[in-house]
Amino acid sequence: MNPIVLRFVPVALLIACASNRPEAVTPNAAVVQPDPVVATSPGAPLRVTLDARDAAGVVHLTATVHIAGRLPAGPTLRVRLPEGAVLVDGLTEEILPLQAAGTTVTRRFGVKDLRGSAAVTADVVTAAMGAHAEATWPEQPKPASQMPELQRITPITIRGVTVDKVVPLSPRPVAEESAK
Amino acid sequence: MRQQSVVILRAFVLLQAVGLGACQSADDQSRSGDLCGKGYCDELWLGDGGCDKKCNCAATHYDDGDCDRPAEDVWIGDDVVTGPDESTTCVPDCSGKQCAGDGCGGSCGTCQPGTKCVAPGKCVSTACVPDCNGHFCGLDGCGGSCGTCPDGRTCVGIQCVLDTCQPACSGRKCGSDGCSGSCGTCPAGQPCSASGQCIPATCAPSCQGKACGGDGCNGSCGNCPSGKQCAAGGVCIPTACQPKCAGKQCGPNGCGGQCGSCSGGALCDASGTCITPQYGSVQGSLKFEARVAHTNSAGVIVLDQVTELAASDVYAVVYDGQQQAIGEGFVDEQGAFDVPLQGPIDGATAIYFVTLATTSDNQKVVLAVVQPESGGAPTPGKSLNPWVWNALVPANGVVGDLVITEAQGSGALFLFEYTFAAMAQVMIDLANGDETHLTSLAVLWAPNLSWSCGSCYSRDDWQTLQGSDAKLDQSIFIGGEADGSSAWGWPVILHEFGHYTAKNYSEDDSPGGPHTYGTPVTAPMAWSEGWASFFAVMTMSRWLGEPRPVFWDIQAGNSFWLDYHHGKNPDEQPIEMPDPQGGMDQDLDESWVAMALWDLWDGADVADFDGTDVDGTALGTEAVLNAFGGLFWTSFDALFDIPDRGAAGVDFVDFVDRIVCANPNLAQSVMATVAWEGFPYDGNADCN
Secondary structure (H helix, E strand, C coil), rough: CHHHHHHHHHHHHHHHCCCCHHHHHHCCCCCCCCCEEEECCEEECCEEEEEEEEEECEEEEEEEEEECCCCCCCCCCEECCCCCCCCEECCCECCCCCCCCCEEEEEEEEECCCCCHHHHHHEECCCCCEEEEHHHECCCCCCCCCCCCCCEEEEEEEEEEEEEEECCECCCCCCHHHHH | CCHHHHHHHHHHHHHHHHHCCCCCCCCHHHHCCCCCCCHHHHHHHHCCCCCCCCCCCCCHHHHHHHCCCCCCCCEEEEEEEEEECCCCCCCCCCCCCCEEEEEHHHHCCCCCEEEEEEEECCEEEECCCCCCCCCCCCCCCCEECCCCCCCCEEECEEEEEEEECCCCCCCCCEECCCCCCECCCCCCCCCCCCCCCCCCCCCCCCCCCCCCCCCCCCEECCCCCEEEECCCCEEEECCCCCCCCCCCCCCEECCCCCCCCCCCEEECCCCCCCCCCCCCEEEEEEEEEEEEEECCCCCCCEEEEEEEEECCCCCCEEEEECCEEEEEEEECCEEEEEEEEECCCCCEEEEEEEEEECCCCCCCCCEEEECCCECCCCCCCCEECCCCCECCCCCEEEEEEEEEEECCCHHHHHHHHHHHHHHHHHHHHHHCCCCCCCCCCEEECCCCCCCCCCCCEEECCCCCCCCCCCEECEEEEEEECCCCHHHHHHHHHHHHHHHHHHHCCCCCCCCEEECCCCCCCCCCHHHHHHHHHHHHHHHHHHHCCCCCCEEEEECCCEEEEEHHHHHHCCCCCCCCCCCCCCCCCCCEEEEHHHHHHHHHHCCCCCCCCCCCCCCCCHHHHHHHHHHHHHHHHHCCCCCCCCCCCCCCCHHHHHHHHHHHHCCCHHHHHHHHHHCCCCCCCCCCCCCC
């Protein structure tokens, strides 16, 4: 058969079989789908980690800055210390000559009288992009978020689904409402 | 599914409250005045050293000082100006000038030693630092140039616009001429309507959130494209949408309208039946706490503000103490509910609110925000609970004002509102207005619960609901860490939803897996991820009716944001540009794909970012989605010996081919824009 005809006969069949888009995307033996796929969200382009060693009253901090994605400018690295702590080695603020993805740099700091957490931040802000990363030592506890307290109930069926745990609500007191 | 137009309009109200960087248009800000120098805009756009022409409040404070002046003159050299043509009526103009010409051949003054005269007539130090931040061309503020435009474009202000742009002022008395010029200005106190008419000050046109229909002042908010009609609420819906009112007396008709309304004290129940409540009704309101993203004074994205939003479109059902359902309904778009009862209230009667959405016949669950019991690797087959909140009903049926706090899992309702609105949008745009064509989706989230993927979409991880045979075909996993975006990160939610659209209503050949901005990946993966991010900002922009091309996320305390409109800033280049000399199958930065899609799309349904068509193309949603949907057919190309252009699998080249073939009148413009974006598209699409 004419190859041009061969080319369009299956198209006609497909059109006839797939009069609308959603039906058309029903898995078809002719379509090779990739293996199971998990599509993630874009990763942050800038990361900082902080290690420390305490020696003779001076805390030696090592900050590692990793550029995971291209940046529009070199990030500004800053050290933030609690009251009373003194930076005896390293720069309080420095613009790092890093922009390319996949690059890493380390900076070392010496801190005396550290009582509390030292923080190192890295920032880039331009008209087109902003990126921020930070790390603390000793590591600060992460902000907590808890699963709400669920109340067990005698099971009920809502839209075909069995529900046996709920989050109980209470109406806002009238006084609180009027105060808002 | 409930009324889509309501959903979208409701989404506008909801999303306006929580969107990042709610930078209004320059016109809006000029009108409101007090927004200048306050709120989001100044942190994100103003005083950043870049003349990006936003939030302009007064002629002397363009972009909060970032711009020297409006672009109306062309300056040559350091102190010589060519202004308007001299004539017998020429009036010297030295307003705001220290030096240079007065427009009539005279001088506005000379500069002191150590300084020089630069446009538009300022004396600056001879050590002046050139500023080309945000400039594509034009002056650098120190008498130099920020570059020249490529062939086919002319420098207007700081941007390169197409030479071929034809001003369109026919029938318009005011507003943009479509070429960065103006069709005229209205008398003081009279705003300019979307159709270019001056409106008497007593009438305030209202087109926010509307794509069509009247503006309330005898003007129009626009017309729907072919194949679509204007429905209640100013939403364009497919003309083919058939109202589904069989057996219904009231409630939504599935096409943006109503099947009728109840009278004589009757209330509409969830099945569309007018019921005269024999036992009264359960009344109250439902709100929920949400975290609002904004940039702080250091330009860092933070989520430190909590606000209360009204819930909408949430299914509510009333059970008595014997576990008998005695009433059902929905929370309306103002957050109110009035559920008619078919049985008496007893001491244990309670009302339940649930994050489930079904088809209008209640036969199929199409969306559920569910509580995973554990995190880790995304897996299929869980028998999960939706999020359910309840409150006891007092004898008089008046529950009062309920607020779901953050500690009570309000993030789940936030996720439900966003994904429900997105699914309603998909039904209209991609599923022929037919709810039965929707692929069902589970969204798994719980506070403090982490996924190994961070947040992700899985095409193969199906879920089941407790006690139900119903299967939710696909899953979106949202990380619940408190030091991340968690449920509040709408760009990530809509990004993952963008993957859902690609899998079910187009074609997606990405292998998936981790990826980072600014890092080139294979063309199919760049297309998949770029589409997903573009889908996020496009959808939000459509809901808000204004451009919002900013993607952001917070991950374990690390955050970033990226503005696609400014992605081509020559002195920043946050996006890895393609190699114009490379092949069409080259690896690409996913953010370049998102930026290119944004530039191709914007300017039609939603205005260009700063009112200037810098990219030269405004395809709009319909053309973009038609080409996107058409990519499905590429999966059959091999059967017909049709060569796979670009890289193997669906990629940006396939999309441009579809656009060019489907829109021959726009082909030249599209190819010019793609070339301007730096991609070596060859223009040889096989349109046969």
